[in-house]
Amino acid sequence: MSIPQAEAAFDLTAATDEWRHALIEVGGNNRLLFHRDTASVIRLPETGAAIEKLLEGGVVRLTELVESGTALATAKRACAAIARKEREAREEYGVSISYLAVGLASWDPSASERMADAVAEEVSGSATASALGKSSRTPLAPVLLRAVEVRRRQGAQDSWELQLVEDFQLNGVLTHVLNSDKRRIDVDDVEGIDGADQGDIELALDLVRSSCSDIPEFVIDPSLMIGTFTYMKQPMVNDISDTEALGKSTLVRALAGDSAAVRDIRDVRDATELRDPDYTPVDSEYLVLDADASQSYVVNAAIAGRTMVVQGPPGTGKSQTIANLIANLTASGKSVLFVAQKRAAVEAVLDRLDQTDLGHLVLDLFAATGSRRYVAEQLRVVLDRQQSALAPDVATLHTALDMSRRQLVDYHDQLHARAHGMGLSLADLRNRSLALVADAPAALLIPSRVFDDWDDSTRVAMGAKFEELHAIGALTPSWDEQHGWNPTQLQTHEQEREASLALSELAYSHMPQVFAGIERLKHDVTLSIPTTWGDLDSYASVVEAAVMARRAAGPLIELGVSDDELREMRAAFDRRYARDTGLK
Template identity: 30%
Template sequence: MKLHPGNLAQVDQSSPAHVRVELSTREGVKLIRRVDALAALSPRQWQQAGGDLWAGPALATFVQPDQPVIQALAAQAHARASLGTPSPVPDDVADAACAVLRSRGLVADVGTIRWQEPLTVRTAGEVMDARAGSELDVAVLLAGILERLGIRPMLALTSTSVLLGYARNGAVSVGDSPEAFAAGVRQGDIGLIDPSAALRSPAGVLHVPGGAAQQIVEAALSELTLVVSIAAARSSGAVPQPALERDEDGVVVELPPSAVRAEQDAEGPAVTAHADATRSVGGPGTDRAVGAAPARVEEWKRSLLDLSLRNPLIDRTTRSAIELKVPPELVGDFEDIVNKRDNLALRPARGAAQAADDAMELLEAHTVGAVLGSKEYVRRLQSMAASARTTLKDTGANNLYLAIGTLSWYADGRRVRSPLILVPVKLEREGDTFVVLLDEAGVSTPNSSLRARFQADTGIDLTALREPVYDAHGVNVEATLDNLRQQLRTAGRRDRVESTVHLGLFRFSTYRMWRDLEEDWPTITANPLVARLLKDTPGADAEDQAPGAATDLDEVVENLPLVADSAQAQVIADAVSGRSLVVEGPPGTGKSQTVANLIFRSLALGRTVMFVAEKQSALDVVARRLGEETGIGDLLLNLHDNGMRPIDVCEALRGALKLQAPGHDAAALAGLRRQLADSRGELEAYREQLHAPGQEGKSYYAARQELVEAMGADASAAPHAQALFNACAARSGLDGFDADQHEA
């Protein structure tokens, strides 16, 4: 390919390359040279190769102080640094920048770094979305914040790590050589930041080396392999890389800085310092102060609600959803047709010339075109239907939705397209046609993940989306989208609200759990078990470790419907007594049987049990045992079944409440228990006689084993072994044991 920025931007992974140079003289003579042993890197890859004159300036281009996320973080850092003084010094700014990242829960992935191999350097937006990055990612991110705030940063690489230096005195000239950098650190002209340590503790920022850190600093300075002064690189022409985004066709295009600023100015600030602080803890309609919830709760919330641009609920791409060719003016009618439980047939979309036919076909034949080629039609839809069925079977939650309406806006410096209203549906194949039908177990819902991310980025709660307009068939799409357009115009933004329809897989089920933690975390964490999980080192408390009262395992087993060995019986006894515990074991060791016994025993004690499992197969095994082997199937309510309608739940509860305990003969039952106790007593007596020590400290079992060994190896010892065995047999009474009398 030709050496053109547009072509190179399409490279998505490193690959071998060569350059062919052809020169023509005026006389028509051609000179051709070929340069081999090169590598073509993707725009976000870097490696320490080509000499310091190339590697250093190339690395400096990844420091992008004008990224919207960098601007927001810098504003927050400046505000924090200015709390005690109107003119913060570089040390204060460095401390504040690291503190801002710590408050966002950012972590550094510490691992072996091989600078001579291509390394992917993530953008600030990608790092903050993932709340994680490599040491180099974090160092580049911090360098961008410092450069944005007028502090001169320097990237310093050792053979295995990266440090970030910064000029503590603006008048000091700092060179690019490792020797000059080390001298500047020792003289106190350069401050040091250890990226991974700074995300854990303020001690990761070192203004002046000394004390216990001196030895560590000296060791790092002695191993420097490359120092990059960002200011020096800028003066030599190493400008920040431009922002990149994929267009609707999946082509990577470059956004000039002026275009990005124009879009952001037109649509309103993409990120503000206030909103940036909110994203880590807040959500739609909340005004809770930053840091109100414990750090572990924030970690749980982040794992439940993905607000990154990787989430199709935030940025719906052509890879994550299929566009349905619905005329914009008929999107509301389309939603009504679906919610009236009418089936919609999908077919490959036609050209734009048949728009009138599309409208008639939708309204009369309930058929709509999917923007897919004839070859893709079956493959994509069949794959989507299979994925939806698998997810439903494994998790009990349907993740197949019709996404109605799109909000086109900017996040982290790039345009994203977020779905607005989600309608749960099923996708079934009927011959050569795929049919979309409403999933009656779910309800149409606004995209709450979008609301959370949009509020975090802009400070605006999309109330028009939080409180949609409803009609007889569900959400009134036209009225809701119009209200959203009006709200955005009133807020001075120019985001585009588009009337579109897409079919895709969206992970939405965890939002409700996130919402519970967001709104009710004080109640949840008041539970003693949850409170223990909040500890830095969760484990058993003293009361759990202390031995309880001795448990009669025979009595426990006597009241269980399924067979249980002593280890299983102990688990049930501990759980019923209220102890918290974790039971582990490989497949086939009786875990599901133990769970079934535990549920049965808890029900017998008047308790209500909720059994939760990650996979439906685990639920099915326990439910089958309880239903078929214990006879309490009518007491089970399957909440996992996505086909359970509200009326089915009511009927199941009504049937359970009407159940009556079967009659039984108390005297006969007591007699059976006495008979069981007698049999158990006989077995226990036999065990005692078999293993209790006797003559010369030997038990009957041990004496017999010794006799067998003597008869086979040492005949001279046999008489003594025989006498010892006879004495043990006579003492235990087992000399008169007749096995034939005990045959089953």
């Protein structure tokens, strides 16, 4: 399929520039570019035995670096503040922000027009667009940074120890600004200097000075200080600048607006199904931790190349699934980059890999970026393990696993197969049986073969008919004892037809005559109009008695005879009535 010219000419640079503009910060809030002393900054002497010991990696007490008195008290408070901020940063983001800063670089930002324009163009549209490029404010940026551990001495209430760790590194924000209009500083050349003594430090600072000799009024003050320095977005800025590497990622191009890449991602179709793990050969599955069906599905979909977002509340196994995914991809010869916003999320996955003895496969970039020795040590461990690793004998284990899994899968299939009465599975029948009363009477037992030919539609139709019977009360035990139809007398279609005809004759012939007669009598009698079958029976009995009386003694009953005269006539024939009423 050919790609339209508009899509083929997609330029990733514009998107990366926009991303970089959103991330870069060259304003006064960036302490890596505009340093100022605060209560958490400790100024150190530039020379001395304690400084040499500190640069060599030794443990140095604060009292060896700062004189007693007010300066020492201020330094102790600064150590407490640095230790608190360092702890918060490590717990929240997993990064170190406590550094020894060597050298403060400054220059005239308005004198170098090319660099000023380049910086202003990079941050165009942001709130700090002119903070550096078009401002007269002089930058004061730390040059070299080396991580430092600030520890409270055990057994001492207010005594502190300091020790440098990892290697010196160039201030990334400073390098980014100084290289904005052209490449001046080679980071590898500067960071290749050991920095274990003051001579190495001076050599590194001189290299930066000579590289920036074309920048007007560029000077470096060889100050030493300990404080918190961080710009956590700088690594992202560096990655975004590598457009060649970004362009190789279909996902990144799609995020940048490349319609062809968007279509490629959306057109990915894989045959991953939830039940794939039930049939995947056991020797091609590399789940190192327990995984349920949904977690296995995520792993298989990712291996198949699907781009997806997996959501779940805490405690649902996301870290465990990531660890399984890393193990599977690594087993297939692929490299995996795992990133997270919080260091705790990274630690959760690393801990699970350590539990399965796969921690040696991981290179922790948080630690690797600060120390080349760490990287070398990690590589040494991996190479040593490769030489001593033996091919595991898993044939017996795989055979046993395959047999057990096949047995479970067969049991599952039989349990959930809809091949039984009413189109239900055994699992469905067991679930529905829970709603039945244990000692429920069953006067009528229907053989199971009756339901053999039923399917889902039959079951739904029959269910609707039973609901209708229940609605009219036909399923109640006393239905045949109540007024109305006797269901035991309707056992054949012929009986049903005869009853239907009788009902029609009653409804359309007899009942209209009955109500017409009641309508005529309502003005001559004081009886209530019947509204139920029981009322109608009573009404008919009274009318029948009146008819019989009229037939027996018609001449005696005239419309002109009053009620009192009727009572006297009755008393003449009925002595008990006469005695009860007092009539003679």
